[in-house]
Amino acid sequence: MAKIQPAGGQSLLRLINSVAVLSALREAGPATLSDLAARTGLSRPTVEAAVDDLVEQGWAEELQAGAERRVGRPARRYAFRADSGYVLGLDVGAHRVLGVLADLNGRQVHTHETRVDPQLDAESRLSVVRKMATRCLSGGGVPRSRLMAAGVGTPGVVARDGTVTLSTVLPGWVRLPLARRLGRSLSCPVLVDNDANLAALAERSHGVARDVDDLIYLLIGRRMGAGLILGGRVHQGFGGAAGEIGLLDPKKWEHCRELLLGPATTEPTVEHDHQVTERILTAARGGDADALGIVDEFCAVLAQHAAAMTLTVDPEMIVLGGGLASAGDLLLPRLERHMDRVCLRTPRLAASTVGQEAVVLGAVRLALHAADEALQQQAGAPAPT
Amino acid sequence: MAKIQPAGGQSLLRLINSVAVLSALREAGPATLSDLAARTGLSRPTVEAAVDDLVEQGWAEELQAGAERRVGRPARRYAFRADSGYVLGLDVGAHRVLGVLADLNGRQVHTHETRVDPQLDAESRLSVVRKMATRCLSGGGVPRSRLMAAGVGTPGVVARDGTVTLSTVLPGWVRLPLARRLGRSLSCPVLVDNDANLAALAERSHGVARDVDDLIYLLIGRRMGAGLILGGRVHQGFGGAAGEIGLLDPKKWEHCRELLLGPATTEPTVEHDHQVTERILTAARGGDADALGIVDEFCAVLAQHAAAMTLTVDPEMIVLGGGLASAGDLLLPRLERHMDRVCLRTPRLAASTVGQEAVVLGAVRLALHAADEALQQQAGAPAPT
Incomplete structure (x- = not known):
């Protein structure tokens, strides 16, 4: 390093x-x-x-x-x-792995994406991630010795030491000391966090939530989760399980997912999901009563969960991210109406503007923090906030 | 100052x-x-x-x-x-006002308590608070010029500028710029916060939650509310409404309150409340099935709300405070059992050890922070965290 x-x-x-x-x-x-x-x-x-x-x-x-x-x-x-130094951001999902190499100003030097089999076992997935890192470094013409830190976003609950403790999307990840394993391969500090948390971080750095200190990011797509920024920092919670609001009423949450995104049980392909969703959204935009009913029911359940989080932390803004961010025109007004019935003050609702790269860009941001901290700690000085 | x-x-x-x-x-x-x-x-x-x-x-x-x-x-x-300087902590409730004068090490110099009519209008209550401040200063033999800051805890939603924006317990407080009004009287910075938030702060400084950075404080007594400490600091939320979890299902929340604490509608006296509660708790400890049923139902509803907050922020600890803290032996194991059904990891549950003075001691702590900040800001240096 x-x-x-x-x-x-x-x-x-x-x-x-x-x-x-x-x-x-x-x-x-x-x-x-x-x-x-x-x-x-x-x-x-x-x-x-x-x-x-x-x-x-x-x-x-x-x-x-x-x-x-x-x-x-x-x-x-x-x-x-x-x-003089570089950082690597990685988004490790079920269906794809995305890597971004950036310099210490956060400028992207090289990006690479690869699709992976959702059934891939943990060691094989880890090996894809390692290859991705090598590919980004060589693509950017950067020697490994100049890599100062890496950030990794992944679905699931991630403990503070970078071990995945729970993941329904990637069950093979569970108990994997991801940060330690990758740190050994990359010879630099590696920080791992939940994907929704990192998407929230990216939204605050580059997106619609710029300068917002308290925000909830709803990752709504094939993967449904929530990430929190509180007091300007990612809030992971004591065991890394902050934002696991889907557990409040798992049946309802799953039903909500299925309404718009197709059944989860049949291990749907990306294409199948998109078709189901797009068909409903298009029909709803065209005024179809059934489709509008589905959209409204989806928003009602989402609002219930968003309201529970809002009554707990009273954020300034809720960002709708993930695949459904592009349906903000349909979803946001309905979400707001349902939340208004419960909340004292419904936070400002907005659709993500960072898009599908939110997780990897948040991972870059996490790595930049780590690089800054490493620089400061060398001299025993506090890191800038 | x-x-x-x-x-x-x-x-x-x-x-x-x-x-x-x-x-x-x-x-x-x-x-x-x-x-x-x-x-x-x-x-x-x-x-x-x-x-x-x-x-x-x-x-x-x-x-x-x-x-x-x-x-x-x-x-x-x-x-x-x-x-060389002093701070004042004030707990302004419906039934009593409590004041503590402390030196800059937090040592209590003088305390005073006065009972007030819950129906008192806002201006009269404000005048009681002013008299309390004067009484504490003269009781401690401290000139007003040595008062560096005051902290005030009160039921309700308190905006960042110290204005009460909602209070069911003290409706007269609403829209009152409490911090500004008292600041003018006391000629020093006055910080106002929600009572449950300040009780949480006291629990972290003096009580069972020492050194716990992420905690939820459940204020459970005549007044039911929640206060949050996140990342070692009180989390008020964007509009001061963090912890207003009772709104998630107001009927259930009120029913829960009534189960153990008597009906709210009849404006009960303190004595009446205590009698109802103590009768049920004593019977439950004696193994009475009906009383145990009431206690368990109370815990089930409380657990539902505590779980919603836990799934949002994943705290290290939940502290049961307020009048029912002394029934921790009955309540905590049942609360835990119900929370275990919903949460990934139920936080450590503990009964408050600070007791009925938690709010005023939290207010002293808030005032000490303000005094430190005032000292530091005089030199443009950052305040210690």
Whole structure:
């Protein structure tokens, strides 16, 4: 894993200063030594020594002076090198595995997707994931040593140590120490979280919930689940089981799923699901009474579960994500009407704008947090929030 | 309000240093100048100047050297003066108002309780609260200028600005900008929160939930409500309505209340309530089948609501507080059995150990946070978490 190193066995203090200067460069963009001294409160010689270390190790670079300053010697300017480290985001589902390699600014460098057999056993699926990581790194031309962290989203309950403790979608995952296994393969910190949680994170970073600190993300598609962001952070719960609201009334929840998405028992193909759903949605949009009835019943059950969560945490917004996000026109007004009957204040309802890549983009975001933390912890400084 | 002031128009930097030294003194206890220099990373002359400022303004004091050091000149030691500022906690309920004056270490200096008519209008109740504040200050011999903050707990939904937006127990409170009105009277920051939230905070500071970061507090007595601590902080929700789980099925919730606590419609006296409850609990402990049936039905309904909250946030612990906390022996095992049927993992269940003063002690804690924040913000530094 890439690390900030004090050149030639220097002191911890010099390392701390390097991290402070690096943080200032990342936040402020290109800056002169004087800018950096002002931002960090460090002396100019200290900043200069730190910058020298950072340039030598590839974390920062000196920018070429622009042509605009012709009088006097232009002050040297330095910039953070976003390509000094990389992170990997992975969305490991039943039917597909999606990977995104990104630089430390979150810019996507390489993406790759592969379809997998939902019946695949755990070891074979793990091997697909490893190959995906290798493929993304080689596709982006990035050596493994520059990979600073990986984030993984997967269906199921994920304990804080990255072990899957329950998954109806991927039963083979249960008791698998996913974070540890992948960490060993990738030689970097690996963080694993529930897919709905990571989709929520992506929606807050790139989507409709930007700057919303308290939100519930409803993942509504073949997989139905909920992810929570509370106080600006993913809320996993003590055992990783936050948002498992489907258990409140499992029969009703399953019935709700079947209404719009076809029966779960026959292990439906993706195509079959889509056909059932699209047929109903199209008919409902055309005013068909039966189809509208189905849509309304679906919304009534969903509203009951969303209301239970809303009465518990009172979020600012509920985001409808997953395959049915595109049916927001039909679902959101009905969901709102049913929730209004129960809630003191129905939160703002919105359809996801991140789309089908929400989970993998949330995984990238998780990995970026981990990379930041790794950088900060090297110097014993607190990670930025 | 008491403030740290740089002596004689000194620089912001000196003020920042004073706050850093003050924080170190509060955390570490009595310390020498060298200790403080080591803890803050400041130079000894800087620490000395800061300590001089703090002593001059009454925030710190020099301790008398003990007799144990006879060789050489003993190093001077300084201590934070917890009596340099005070906070007030207030529990404003339907039937009583409770006040606690505490120093900056949270030590109770004076407490006072007064019973009030539940029908009292808002202005009269406000006047009782003001008198309570005056009474606590004079009882503790503390001048109003030393009051740094007040915390207030009250039934109902409290918006972030301290306005009560809904209260079935105190309907007169609705739309009252409680924090602003009391802030004007007390000339210090006033923070208002829902009573169950503050009881949860007290349980985490002094009670059975010490060091538990994610917990739900069930306030079960004449007033039934829930308070949440998530990630170590009170979770109020976007509109202050987190924990209003009773609305999930209001009829069932009210029926549950009536089973054990007597009818709400007849505006029962405290004594009447207690008699009904105690009669049933005593009979149940004696093995009476009817009484046990009532207790079990009560637990079944409570479990349903607690399960909805648990499936949403997956807390580590649920604390049973309020008047029925003393019936934990009867209620907790039954609550657990019913929750086990629904939850993936039923959280640890425990009876409150803080008791009837939970709300006011939580209010003191809230005021202490506010006092810390005020101190830190004076220097633009982040408040300790």
